[in-house]
């Protein structure tokens with residue numbers, strides 16, 4: 001099965017995001033997200049409300065990347081510079097205008113932190129640890145802060161449907177559970193790196209609280 005879906009390729013996309021000049025390229029960033037969304041779909045319909053929002057956010061960004069100003073949306077750095085210089089980033093509450101790239105990426109960025117904590121928990125967890133607990137803990141330590149009660153509730157219910165740790169590692173399609181753990185050990189530093197660069201960029205420009 002040459003085209004079998006594997007989380008290895010998805011995580012590798014985050015590896016190719018970062019340039020020598022420490023810029024984060026939007027192309028591979030979004031293709032990484034597309035892969036994660038495919039993976040979420042494979043977990044079943046119960047995750048569709050989670051993937052739906054991610055799909056919408058990725059779509060907004062793909063429109064920018066393919067639109068008239070596409071040369072401004074090559075990297076996160078060029079996007080931030082362009083949107084700030086042109087007053088496209090709303091710092092007051094959402095105006096009803098189009099969602100900026102900055103506020104949209106901020107949502108994906110926060111979700112990436114969750115993914116990072118979750119995969120790290122999975123990697124270092126004991127064989128008999130519960131995936132749903134790892135997922136809930138990592139969610140509560142990250143993304144949950146930004147979600148209203150109903151979303152938190154629905155997410156926590158969905159997490160209960162996650163398969164046990166070893167079965168989860170196997171659906172990642174990387175090989176045995178041990179091989180999947182080894183792959184996570186290689187791939188996670190790249191996700192950390194992308195997260196860290198983005199966090200610093202957004203902090204520098206005071207964009208971490210965009211409505």
Ligand code: 1PW
Pocket residue numbers: 036040049050051053054107108110111112114115118143146147151211
């Ligand atoms: C197996 C783990 C995979 C992790 C994939 C991460 C997907 C993250 C999507 C979470 C979406 C939860 C429901 C939607 C909430 C939105 O209100 C919220 N979006 C996010 C990404 O947090 C905020 O977006 P908004 O309303 O300010 O446009």
